[in-house]
Amino acid sequence: MSSFFVAGGNLAPDAPCYVLRQADDALLATLQAREFSYVLDTRQVGKSSLMVRAAAQLRRDKVRVAILDLTGIGQNVSPEQWYSGLLAQLGAALGLEDALEDFADDHPQLGPAQRFFGAIREVALPAASAPLALFVDEIDAVRSLPFPTDEFFAGVRAFYNRRADDGELKRLTICLLGSATPDSLVRDARVTPFNIGQRIVPTDFTLLEARPLAEGFGDGGMHAIERILYWTDGHPYLTQRLCQAVAEVGHCDNGSVDRAVARLFFHESAREEETNLSFVQRRVLEGGEDVTALLELYRRARRKEIQEEPGSPLGAILKLSGIVRSVRGQLRVRNRIYARVFDETWINRSIPDGERRRQRAAFLRGLLPTATVAVAGLVATGFLTVRSLHSEQETTRSLDAIQRREQQWKAALEALANERANHSSADAALRQLAEDRLRSTQEENTELRKRLGISPETDLRLR
Incomplete structure (x- = not known):
């Protein structure tokens, strides 16, 4: 039954695994009311499938529909080529290729954007009395073009604003779909972000919405769906992909679902391959x-x-x-x-290497100088103090203080090494620096004992 599920790509309007959501009703209602709208969200959450299903219903309602896919035009194109590509897709969808091309040829004095929007207003709309719904899919593709497309969004905004005075434009609705934010679509910061019309949010599946997916498993299907949504929380692509994998195994228990999750998503190279x-x-x-x-x-x-x-x-x-x-x-x-x-x-x-090095350097600037000054100061103080002492008892107390500071220094360095133990070779160099610093401190203390004439027996007894 794994063929029941579809992960990736557009779902056909009649696909049995299609999950109806609130966004389906919201988008269709907006389009039927001739309102402009946009569906801007992350990838693989069902935006294009949402569009295909709405377009199918609109066609049943005798609405003319044109779907413009911006990825089909390409990226290494000029503004003239890009707008011509849009016009060609529009003509193919509406059966108006020759009429739209003739309009473009008859108005060479207009810029590419003006010709495109002029062709919609003067040719596409008057060609029939039925309403026209225009979908522009993969709208984020404009961000990769070698020229700004602010004129395109300005043209859509102009259509939106002119509907109050232009009866023909009242029969037009436009819906933009893609993986972008409204302010990222317009390059000129002085231009208002594209946020006109109704925003449609394709939410993740709820358990109630996902019930039709249980049919793909047969007996025990709803139990499998519950466990799948435990992991995916209703993410459309992840849910369909996990349903496929579990259906292939043929078992619907929790263990089978958990093993499928691990096999698909938790192996070492999953972040690059999935x-x-x-x-x-x-x-x-x-x-x-x-x-x-x-x-x-x-x-x-x-x-x-x-x-x-x-x-x-x-x-x-x-x-x-x-x-x-x-x-x-x-x-x-x-x-x-x-x-x-x-x-x-x-x-x-x-975290970028430069930032990690900066964080380590800041940590060292705070820890190493403080500890070094503390040890060096104590060594100097101990030296002066011991020179003035005339009894072994007083000498012992001074040396004991030095050794306690030495142990504190060692503990601080060991804590630093442990904290960074899981990092890269740059962190190995840091640990080496800590060890060298500790060794240097110990050598200074040894030299101090020699200058003070402290016997090995006294030192051993103190340790």
């Missing part, structure tokens, strides 16, 4: 200039749910990576799989 884990890791580690601050924020969210700060760029990157989500204003790790895979060891190993 597509979803690879995306999450790459998005976090390449998500911004201050990777250390990003990882420290994730560390805090992992240890304890923390208050989400509205407008925080770091919080936005973490949510867009999918590693955390917002729950009642709190940031929390999205599921138990992520919590196990992206653990404290991964955080420590992922």
Whole structure:
């Protein structure tokens, strides 16, 4: 029954494993009301499948539908080529290839963006009296283009604002989908972020919503779904992928689910080989200039749910990576799989080397000079004190104080070594530095004993 489940890619509108969520109803209602909308979230949470299902229902409702996939146009293109690619996809979807091409040829004086939006208004909309729904998928692809696409979003905003005065535009609705934040789509900081229309959030599956997936297992299916959601917390891709693996084994008990989780996600190379884990890791580690601050924020969210700060760029990157989500204003790790895979060891190993060296240097600047000054000061004090003593008892007390300080110094260095024991070869050099420092201190104390004329018997008795 593993073929029942589909992990990765778009689900067909009639796929038996499709899980209906609140987002399905919200998006369809928004489109039927001719409202503009956007579905911007992390990858592999069902955005495109949500779009395909809504588009199928709109077609049944006699709405004309065009889906523009920005990844199909390419990246090494000029503005002219990019907008021509959009126009070609629009023409193919609506059967208006020649009419749209003729409009572009008849208006060479217009810029590429003006021709594209002009063609929608003057050709695509008047071609039929039925409403037109335009989906623009993989909208985050604009961030990789060699030119700014602010004009595209300005054109969408202009359509949105003009609907009050233009009857034709009231028959048009546009929905943008992709893995981005509204403010990241517009490059010019002086331009208002793209946030018009209704935001649709594709939430993770609840246990009630995921009940149809139990059919893929037969008897005991609901028990398997409960255990699967224990690990995935309803993440769409992880849930479907784990359902596939468990169905292949043919057993629905907790042990079978747990072993499938370990086999898929917990082996050493899973972060590089498993597509979803690879995306999450790459998005976090390449998500911004201050990777250390990003990882420290994730560390805090992992240890304890923390208050989400509205407008925080770091919080936005973490949510867009999918590693955390917002729950009642709190940031929390999205599921138990992520919590196990992206653990404290991964955080420590992922902190950039320069930052780790800076942290170690700061630690040493605070510990080593303090301990060195304390030992050196005590050695000098002990030397002057012992010279003035005339009895073995007083000499013994002074030397005992020196040795206690020496033991404290050793303990501090051992604690430092233990604290850093799990780090890289750079930390091995740090431990070597600590050992050399301790050896030097011990040699100074030995030399002091010789100058003071303390006998080996007295030293041995004191030890």
